[in-house]
Amino acid sequence: MSVDRLTKYYGDFAAVDGISFEIPAGQVVAVLGPNGAGKTTTLEILEGFADATTGQVSVLGKDPRRGGRAWRSRIGLVLQSTSLETEPTVAELLTLFARLYPNPRPIREVLELIDLTAEAKVRIGTLSGGQQRRVDLGLAMIGNPELLFLDEPTTGLDPEARRRCWASIERLNGSGTTILLTTHYLDEADKLADRVLVLSAGRLVADMTPTAMRASSGVSFVRLPLPPGVPLPPDLARHVTGQELALQTDQVVPVLAELISWADQSGVGLTGLEVGPPSLEDVYLAITGKEPVHV
CATH class of the missing domain: 3.30.70 (Alpha-Beta Plaits)
Incomplete structure (x- = not known):
């Protein structure tokens, strides 16, 4: 993934103001910043949901707005909030989504990655909030994505549920998936990320490893x-x-x-x-x- 002098304007307001970075395959990169820093806008452009005002963006070798169905099958998304069907079981919902992709992961493998093997036959509506968030993660990874976008993946979860999500993300990255996540939790970035990008007022103000960031002061x-x-x-x-x-x-x-x-x-x-x-x-x-x- 490469981003070169990306800007996004809404009228005279620069939500994203000339940021540039590259993410090689296999990395976990956390995007940090206060509310209004441009995190979600940046992800929306990289995911193909919004146009850049100026600048160049390449994700898996394509312009996200022109990638098409084949390109989209190579990425996974976990949005800030989703609404799952409550009646299907976990395995049934994963099976339904798997049919949408040309090369899905095996259902059993996904259940192991999200630590819900024991809940495979449990209806979605009876799961806890943390378990449902891990189902979101499973649906994002069922297509065997090369790149996974996570927008505030653990917001609102209790500490145990957050750590279970972290473990699922680490297992997925261990299998080779590149991950770009936004988070307000600094401990989450410290735990998961190989690199940290810090946005402030639409600008990239830091790009370094968590260790280097701590040492930079x-x-x-x-x-x-x-x-x-x-x-x-x-x-x-x-x-x-x-x-x-x-x-x-x-x-x-x-x-x-x-x-x-x-x-x-x-x-x-x-x-x-x-x-x-x-x-x-x-x-x-x-x-x-x-x-x-x-x-």
């Missing part, structure tokens, strides 16, 4: 659970919330030296001391200046 985080009743030096005490010291600094050695001196003088151990790079969410906030939206 140039600062480290220092955290230490504190015993009650032992005061810290004033310059460290202002970073205490509750019973934890938590600060970010580009001067790790002096901070650690002060902590060690304090611990030695106070007779306090440093059990639980953590020093490391900032979280992906910390760097995201620094780049975009906006909180991620958890809905």
Whole structure:
């Protein structure tokens, strides 16, 4: 997939403003950004549902708006929200969708990928929300796609359901499928993505691995659970919330030296001391200046 200087205007408003990137086969790429950043608009253009205003887009070697039925059979889609038929069983619905594709995956294989083998004969309407979301994923992968688009695939799911969806996505990628997903969950991007693209006000402001993104800030985080009743030096005490010291600094050695001196003088151990790079969410906030939206 390649995107070259892509723009999308609605009147005078640039929803997407000159972004460029390439995604090689086999990668999982997460697109991050606050609401209104251009994530969904970008996906709609790549999926062939919207025209670009200017720029060049190639997905599986084709212009998405002119790919045709053969091209569309090579991609899979999981939209932000869908409405499944409630009466069919999981296996029946997968079988129905499989008939629409020239080279579908075996039903049994899809059931294993989405971890619903035991629910194959259960009616869709009786499944939990998380299980229904995994059925959405199964319908997207039943055509054996080379490329899968996931638009907010786990929004609204509880933690266990989200992790089951993550496992299904990882299994699918492990079989060779390229995946492009949008998400507001930074832990989701950190868990799944080989690369992170950050959009802000329609522009691409970061394109790197999660590890490189965390390292890009140039600062480290220092955290230490504190015993009650032992005061810290004033310059460290202002970073205490509750019973934890938590600060970010580009001067790790002096901070650690002060902590060690304090611990030695106070007779306090440093059990639980953590020093490391900032979280992906910390760097995201620094780049975009906006909180991620958890809905």
